[in-house]
Amino acid sequence: MALSVDLNSDMGEGFGPWKMGDDAGLLRIVTSANIACGFHAGDADTMAATMRLAVEHGVGIGAHPGFADLQGFGRRQMQVPIPTLANMVRYQVGAAQAMARAAGGEVGHLKLHGALSNMACHDEAMARACFEAALDVAPDIVIMGLAATVMETVARDLGCNWAGEIFADRAYNADGTLVDRRQPRAMIHDAGEAAQRMVEFVKAGAILAGDGSRLETRIDSICVHGDSAEAVALAQAVRDGLTEAGIEVRPFGGQPL
Structure with missing residues (x-):
């Protein structure tokens, strides 16, 4: 069977008059978009515009919740009580659902952002709270998370739809976490x-x-961060490289583990 993989990017991360990333350029290349929900970045207008473009290009829409940290772009670790964290995820997924439907689409997956994601890669209680909260709101949603980490262990235990993600623009530690x-x-x-x-x-x-180590895992999606100056060129190079190697680039299926 031919190899295939999804290509995703984090986007919709502007706020008010402040713009970040070339979302329009990326949406011509990627097959899935993780769209900020207003906590670490994004606002109602940005979400609406980005989701409308995603629908026009046939790109899958994902909710991309993070910590309430606009100034730090969601990349600062925060200590949030588990019940509050779960409500933050429910709130953001609900907002993403409403905006996606208004744009003529649907939220198909969830991907945690920044520090929230990094912490959940190590903290089973955090990962479980976030994933269960999303599933409360959208029982059929695909949970996208860092492959071969605690996230995958939790998803396996929950029996939910899962997409294991790797990063094109990040280096890896031997345990599968990001440097x-x-x-x-x-x-x-x-x-x-x-x-x-x-x-x-x-x-x-x-x-x-x-360090030369190898960690076998199911790879469903590849992420290119959308906030860098080279994001579009990098995403295009990754897609071209995969295609030339005979690997089909298409949206993930998100099956249980």
Whole structure:
């Protein structure tokens, strides 16, 4: 059976008159969009515009909830009580559903943002609270999370629809988590290098960490961050590289583990 993988990007991350990323450019390339829900970035107008473009391009819509941290872009770790965290996720998923339906689409998946995602990769209680909250609101939603981490363990236990994600523009630790952004070479800016790595990961069916270790896992989707200057070029290079390697780029199915 031919290999296939989804290509996603985080977007809708502007706020008011402040714009971030080339969402229109990315929506011509990716097959899924994770759209900010107003807590770490985004607002009603930005959500509406981004979702409308996603529908026009036939791109899958995902809710992308984060911490209530506009100034820190959701990348600062915050200590939030579990019941409050669950309500924050429900609130953001509900907003995404309303805006997607108004644009003629539907929210198909959930992907946690930034520090919330990074913390949930290690903290089972956080991951469970976030995922159960999303499933409360949308029982059939696909949970997208970092492959081969605690997130995947929780999704397996919940029996929910799951999409394992890897990152084209981030370096990996041996345990499948992302190298801290403050560390050297945590971010990958070279489009050719990103494309080559993703082809290698998908063909291997594994995360290949910087120390040479290999972590076998199901890979359903590849993410290119939308907030960098090189995002469009990198996404195009990754898509072209996958296609040239005989790997079909298409929306994920999101089946249980």
